[in-house]
Every structure is written in C-alpha cells, then in structure tokens.
Amino acid sequence: MLSVRLICVGKLKEKFYREACAEYEKRLKGYCKLDIVELSEQRLPDRPSQAQIAAALAKEADTIRAKLPQGSAVIAMCIEGKAQSSEQLAQTLDSWMGSGTSQVCVLIGGSYGLDDALKRSAALRLSMSPMTFPHHLARVMVLEQLYRALNIAAGGKYHK
Secondary structure, eight states, X not given: OEEEEEEEESOOOSHHHHHHHHHHHHHHTTTEEEEEEEEOOOOXXXXXXXXXXXXXXXHHHHHHHHHSOTTOEEEEEEEEEEEOOXXXXXXXXXXXXXXXXXXXXXXXXXXXXXXXXXXXTSSEXXXXXXXXXXXXXXXXXXXXXXXXXXXXXXXXXXXX
C-alpha cells in the first residue's frame, strides 16, 4: 500500500477545514497510509521585505526537508507548477508505484508558498490552478484530489 505524507506549513484553525480534511482522511484509509505533518509558519512582520520572506521560506524549507521520508517522491504544490487532470495525477501516482515508489510526500507551503530550491528539488511541481487559494483550503483540495486519483487508479466509481 502506498504511503503518503502530506507536509503542511500552517495549522488548521477553522472547524470547517478540519472537518473536510477529516472526511478525506477517512476516505483515503482504503487506498493509502496517510500521515499529515503540520509545521509552524515562520513569523513575519506585517509588511515583510522580499529578503525577510526569502529567509522565512528557507527556514521553513529546512524544517520540511527534515520531515521528508528517505526515497520518497516529492510533489511540491505551487502556482507555477504543472497542471494535471485528476486522471493524469492518477497515472503519475500509478506509474510511480509501478516503478517501485512506495512513499509519496506532498508539500503545501504557508501563506508565502514554498522555498524555490525546495520546489526545484521536487519530482513534480503541481499546480491546482493559476488562481490563488488559501493554503488551508489547498490542503482540503489536495486530500480530495489524492482520494480521487487513488480511486481512479483502483478502478473506483468516485470520479465521473
């Protein structure tokens, strides 16, 4: 069974996000072993400079790297990443599993995204849309798409 680690910068505070995530966590149990790691977002002033943002993202990247399982295929969620349909994501995951990858790690940055070097080192830079979404909503969307993709790969009927 595929192991998926979702590393998220920022903690879910809103009840509706937590409930939505819990629903997809429950659904995913039949398809993968899911581990969600929440990391603290670096504190920044109200109007941070680009240098302050870059320094914060670099610190967050160090913390993320410490949580990456050895040998995992890393997916960095970022607006400049490649857009894939649900079917294409299912094919990507299925291809990785077929080639012996048993661990996938998905990265969701905080309000300023992910460090550029971390994104460049990922096996896949994935974009959900050119639109900007709150990183808390992105977590729900990633969990739903993982569920959809794994269901597609298993020949399920969730995706219509």
